[in-house]
Every structure is written in C-alpha cells, then in structure tokens.
Amino acid sequence: GQQVMQIPQYQHVQEGEDFTTYCNSSTTLSNIQWYKQRPGGHPVFLIQLVKSGEVKKQKRLTFQFGEAKKNSSLHITATQTTDVGTYFCAGFNAGGTSYGKLTFGQGTILTVHP
Amino acid sequence: DTEVTQTPKHLVMGMTNKKSLKCEQHMGHRAMYWYKQKAKKPPELMFVYSYEKLSINESVPSRFSPECPNSSLLNLHLHALQPEDSALYLCASSQILGQLSYNSPLHFGNGTRLTVT
Numbered sequence: 001g002q003q004v005m006q007i008p009q010y011q012h013v014q015e016g017e018d019f020t021t022y023c024n025s026s027t028t029l030s031n032i033q034w035y036k037q038r039p040g041g042h043p044v045f046l047i048q049l050v051k052s053g054e055v056k057k058q059k060r061l062t063f064q065f066g067e068a069k070k071n072s073s074l075h076i077t078a079t080q081t082t083d084v085g086t087y088f089c090a091g092f093n094a095g096g097t098s099y100g101k102l103t104f105g106q107g108t109i110l111t112v113h114p
Numbered sequence: 115d116t117e118v119t120q121t122p123k124h125l126v127m128g129m130t131n132k133k134s135l136k137c138e139q140h141m142g143h144r145a146m147y148w149y150k151q152k153a154k155k156p157p158e159l160m161f162v163y164s165y166e167k168l169s170i171n172e173s174v175p176s177r178f179s180p181e182c183p184n185s186s187l188l189n190l191h192l193h194a195l196q197p198e199d200s201a202l203y204l205c206a207s208s209q210i211l212g213q214l215s216y217n218s219p220l221h222f223g224n225g226t227r228l229t230v231t
Contacts, residue, residue, distance in 0.1 A: 033219055042204060043157060045219040088156055092217035098170055099210070100145055102217055104156035 002027050004091045006105025014113050019076040021108035023089035030094040032065060032072045033102070038085040046074075079112050086110070117141055120205050120223035128231055129195060135226045137188040137205030146188040147220065148180060149204040157204055157222075163188065164210060195230045202227050 003026040013019055023032065031050045035043040047056055049065035049072060056063045062075045072091075076083055086109045090102040097103075118139045127133050137146065145164050149157035162170035163182040177199075179191040188205055202225045208218040 031217060033217070035220075042222040042225050043220070045221065048219055086154075090220075094217075098162075099217060100147065100162035100164065100170055100208075101159060102220070107154075107156050109154065 002103045004103045004105045012111045023105045024071045029091040033090045035088045118223035126229045132193045135190040139207040143207035144210045145208045147206040151202045
C-alpha cells in the first residue's frame with residue numbers, strides 16, 4: 001500500500017533558527033496536505049498542495065511540492081515558541097485509493113528553546 | 115475554536131461498558147471520519163462516511179460500531195473495549211468535490227480522550 005515517510009522524527013531548535021521537515025511518498029500523489037498539532041490539541045489544517053512544483057507561503061512557513069509529486073517539504077524561517085508542535089504531512093493518491101483515505105506521515109515533533 | 119464538536123472530551127470506561135462518542139458539524143460537509151490517535155503517532159483512519167453511507171472501514175474490530183444518523187452527526191458506539199483501545203479519538207469532516215481528484219482538507223474536532231480500564 002501507499003506509504004508516506006516523514007523525517008526527521010524529532011527536531012529541537014533554538015528560537016530564531018530555521019526548521020524543515022520532509023515527506024516522501026512511495027507513489028505519485030494527487031495532492032498533499034500539511035497539518036499542525038499543538039501538544040494536547042488536535043490536528044489543524046495548514047495548507048494543501050496540488051500542482052507539480054508548487055510553492056506556497058504563509059508568513060514564515062514555506063511549503064513545496066516536488067516536480068514528480070512524490071515529495072514535499074515544510075520550512076519555517078526564524079522559529080518562534082508558538083511554532084512548537086507536531087507537523088504532519090498527509091498524501092492522497094486518487095488513482096490508487098478510495099476518496100477519504102489520506103496517508104499520514106509519522107510526523108515531526110518540533111521543540112523550540114527560548 | 116473548532117467547527118467540529120466532539121463529546122465527551124474525556125471518557126473512562128470499563129471493559130464491559132457500552133458508551134458512545136458523538137460528533138457534530140454544521141459546515142455542510144458530506145464526508146465524515148473517525149480517526150484513532152496514540153501518543154506521538156499520526157492519526158489512524160478507522161471509518162469514512164460519504165453522503166451518510168459508510169465508504170471506508172479500515173478493518174476495525176466490531177467492538178467499534180459507527181453510525182451516521184444524518185449529514186451533521188456522526189457517532190461511534192463502543193462495546194467490550196480492551197485497554198489497548200485507550201487513545202484519542204478524533205472526528206473530522208470535509209467537503210466532497212465533484213471530480214474526486216483530490217481529497218479536501220480535513221477539519222478535526224478536539225477529540226475524545228478515552229481510557230479503558
């Protein structure tokens with residue numbers, strides 16, 4: 001079945017440093033979504049990428065979708081303590097699975113030291 | 115704040131109890147989901163309802179029984195659970211786009227933290 005690998009599993013940074021998490025899929029994706037889950041909270045949708053090579057920005061966050069639509073990254077510039085949480089990617093392959101069956105990466109747990 | 119409401123927030127139940135988790139959304143979404151999440155793990159899909167019909171069952175044990183009474187409500191009935199079923203149970207909803215070529219973003223509720231004793 002489809003697999004989405006996400007690295008790193010953990011990332012500890014000093015406030016102000018940059019952070020990047022990467023996702024790689026075993027199959028070509030129709031779209032990929034990114035979610036953030038604060039400690040004790042629920043996943044919150046951040047962004048969706050659909051087009052090959054797409055780049056989207058949200059303030060200090062930059063999201064990329066690879067040309068082959070098999071990999072994606074989330075980059076945070078100058079981290080802040082409010083960025084703490086777990087970041088998940090979730091991919092969907094319309095040709096290979098049923099609607100609604102997103103495949104989540106394992107997540108990257110980000111801690112930010114002030 | 116979340117537009118998907120789950121009750122209760124916390125639940126402790128014995129292995130012989132019967133309980134239900136409830137989820138409600140008023141965003142007009144026609145897909146609703148149950149996920150199970152263990153600590154430091156990603157959400158694990160259990161069930162998907164599309165247009166109030168069960169479309170995906172990820173081989174979930176029969177001690178979990180989903181129900182979708184209408185387009186706004188989703189229930190998860192629990193019976194004879196095991197301690198290993200203790201987890202955060204997340205409900206989510208999403209739009210269903212006409213072409214089904216990609217999955218719409220999920221809107222998660224706050225979850226029910228379930229402990230089975």
